[in-house]
Amino acid sequence: MTGAAKRNMLRLMLVLCVVSSIMATGLNLGQEAKTWWTKQVYSTHFYTTGRLSEREVKYAGEVGFKSVFGVTNHTTPGYIGDEPVPTTDEIKQIATELAGLDFDIFPPEITTYKSMEAIEYFTTAVNDLPKPMLVYCTGSYTSTGTVLLYFLHMTQDEPSFEPKIYTDEFFQIGRAMGHDFDMDEDLIELVSEITGEPPIELRTEPNNEVEYYYLYWHAKFVSSDWFVTGQIRKGHVSAALEGGYKAIVNNRRGVTSPPDETPTQEEVTLLNIKDSTGTYEEGGRQSPERLLETRIDPDKPNEYISPESETNFEDRNPGEFGDDIGYNEDNEQEAMQASTLPYLHMPFTTSQLTADLFYAYVDELEALSQHGPVIVHCRSGYRATLVALLAEGHFNCRDSDWAMTQAGLMGFHYVEDSHEHKVLQDVLDSGKCIGASSGSKPHEHNVYKVVLVAMVFLRLFGI
Structure with missing residues (x-):
């Protein structure tokens, strides 16, 4: 075995260790x-x-x-x-x-x-x-x-x-x-x-073409066309504009959902209140009784919320477009329209996302991307990452292997053969991409190839 081959094998083993460690712990505070x-x-x-x-x-x-x-x-x-x-x-x-x-x-x-x-x-x-x-x-x-x-x-x-x-x-x-x-x-x-290795060649053209990316650093990179966030704060909309982003796609559910207009407001994040406690359960998540029951730390001082607060927990969050019930998409849509940012509401839960749903919005997504870099958001970035990967892959002919690896490097570790993986395969491996050529877009990042091989080894050996 040559020195280069030994080094590549060592790197593969190292990546195996990293990937298996991340998968085993299941810890990802970025989600x-x-x-x-x-x-x-x-x-x-x-x-x-x-x-x-x-x-x-x-x-x-x-x-x-x-x-x-x-x-x-x-x-x-x-x-x-x-x-x-x-x-x-x-x-x-x-x-x-x-x-x-x-x-x-x-x-x-x-x-x-x-x-x-x-x-x-x-x-x-x-x-x-x-x-x-x-x-x-x-x-x-x-x-x-x-x-x-x-x-x-x-x-x-x-x-x-x-x-x-x-x-x-x-x-x-x-x-x-x-x-x-x-x-x-x-x-x-x-x-x-x-x-002690030789210096690499200096790159002269950026991979991330958003010039003022740092002004809204919250966005996670998929490509120079597509970025992902969780819930954008009302005060950050102007930062996204100043950063050079040109459109917003929102995957969160609205106040109600068709066909019977069922109430579907999602939770907002509240200081010193646990997440995933249910918007409508037990008389409503934001009722005083329910909030008292779902505090993270009952012993926090009131000043944890603000110097003037009369409670040690938050009960509303208008900064994340919240109302008396939870997240209100109408409030966000109004703010986006006032900002002049083109805005698309594409609501779904993760289990509802299919190839057909993506294709139903694909023309609108393509039209938004013509303006420039697009931010796709949901509550935590999980759903939005799927949409951004599908969009980048479909418009630039990347396959599901690329998408799964890019998701992992972003901190979203979709599991092989999961619903998420199947949707990526159904769209990106269908041969229907509209990029310059069919099949996977050539990608210069060798780390993707290494991680993909690592994933195969993990599956084969049941790690």
């Missing part, structure tokens, strides 16, 4: 309705984000994060769209005093994450802080690079470390998450310094 905006980075222990709001820090504590690490120090308040965001000192206070999270940040003398000093500091912090860890910066680019540099460094420094990555995986994983690390010459040189 939670409250923390859909976090991005799992090749491990169940590390998630990255952009600049955090007060609400997002509290949500992180509620779903099970144990620590927060700041890559960027924000010394002045800011905004994401119309929503104010705190300084780093305020984030630290919220995290440690209200959300029950440990906190650390690069000290002032570390001025860039692209240095061995930064990597060594982060490595020490990882050893000290409990996991899962949320790593944030301004637009998720630097935080994701920090975590992947840590993986790269530990792969070289510690033989037993998992998950291992090398030069190719570093840049491929980054691209799959919408980050063009291979356009940064300093980063390319640092990766070469860490691994």
